[in-house]
Amino acid sequence: MSDSDFIHATLTAHLAVIRDLATLTPQIAQIADQMWAGLTSGGRIFWLGNGGSAADCQHLAAELVGRFARERPGLASIALTTDTSILTSVANDYGFNQIFARQVAALCRAGDVVMALSTSGNSPNVLRALETAAQLGVTRIGLSGGDGGQMRQLCDHCLCVPATNTARIQEAHIVIGHLWCDLLEQRAVTVASEFPQLDR
Template identity: 55%
Template sequence: MSSLFLRNLAEHQQLMAALHTLEPAVQSAGQQLARILDAGGKLFFCGNGGSAADSQHLASELTGRFIKDRRPLAGIALSTDSSALTCIGNDYAFDQVFARQLMALARAGDGLIAISTSGNSGNVLRAVEAAKTLGVFTLGLLGRDGGQLGQLCDEAIVVPHQVTARIQEAHILIGHTLCGLIESELGLD
C-alpha cells in the first residue's frame, strides 16, 4: 500500500496532466483581465476558506509583484477586511459579505474573480449577481462541474475534479498563469 503522500501525488499528477484542455479558457480570461487593468479598472477576488486564501494570494501578486518588478496593479481580495465581513454578516447575512463590499467599491468595467471549488457558495453567488448589476466582468475559478456559478459567470474555468484539495492546487496554477498572462499582455514581463 502506498503512502498518503504518494497517493496524493499521483492524484495531483493525473489532474495536472488533464488541465491542458483548459488552455483556451485560461488564455481568454488572462486577456480579458489584462484589458480591464489596462483601461484603469480593478480586479476583485472572493472565495471562502482556502479560496479566500487564494483570493488574497492572487490579489497580492498584482499589487506586489509576480515575476519582475513592475508597477502595482489593482487587485483587491474581499475576504481580508474582518470588520466589514463581521459587520455585514451580523447586520445582513453571511451570503452578503462579498456583494455589499463589491457594491460599495466596484464600478462598471472592473472585474470579479469568483473562486469556489463547488461552484455553489452562496456568498460568492451573491457577489456575482451584484457584479452583473454593476457591469462588472465575472470570471469563475471553479471545480467539479462548475455548479451554479459556471452558468452565472461571464467566463468560467472549471477544474474537472471532485477532491477539494486537488481543485485548489489547480486553482493556484491557473491563478499564477493568469497573473503571468496579465503581465505579458500589459507588456510588464
C-alpha cells in the same frame, strides 16, 4: 494503506489533475485577456471566495499588486476577503451570504473584473456577489471545479477544473492563478508605458 502508498497515490492524483489543465489552455488565455482588458481600461480586479479559496484570493491579489517574478507597475487588485471589520459587520447586520455582495455593491463599477473562487460553484455568498456584479455591468470570472455548479450560469466565463476532489481542485486553482499572474505581468512589463493607469 501505508503512509508511503498514501503519499504516492496523492501525488499521482495531483499530477493527473495538473496535467489535465492543458485542456483548458484556450480558456485560461481568454480569461487573462479579459483581466488585462479591465486593467488597461482603468478597472480593477476584485477577488472573493471562502476558506482556502479566500487564502488564494489574498495570495493572487498580492502577486498582482506586488510582483510575481518581474519588476513592473503594480496592478490594481483587491481581495474582498481581508477586512475583518467589514466581513463581521456585514455578516452580523445583513447575514453571511451578503459579505461579498455588499462590498461589490460599494466598491465595484463597470469596467472592473470580479474573480469568484468556489470549488463547488455553489457557495451562497459567492453567488450573491456575482448577481450583484451582473447588475453593475462588472465582468464576472468564475474559478471552480467539476461542472461549476450554480456559479457557472452567473459568470461571463467560468473555468472548471476537471476534478471532484476539493484538495485537488484547490491545488489546480493556485497553478491557474499563477499562470494569470505571469501572463498579466508579461504584458505589464512590455507595454506599461502605454498604460499609465496601471501604475496608480
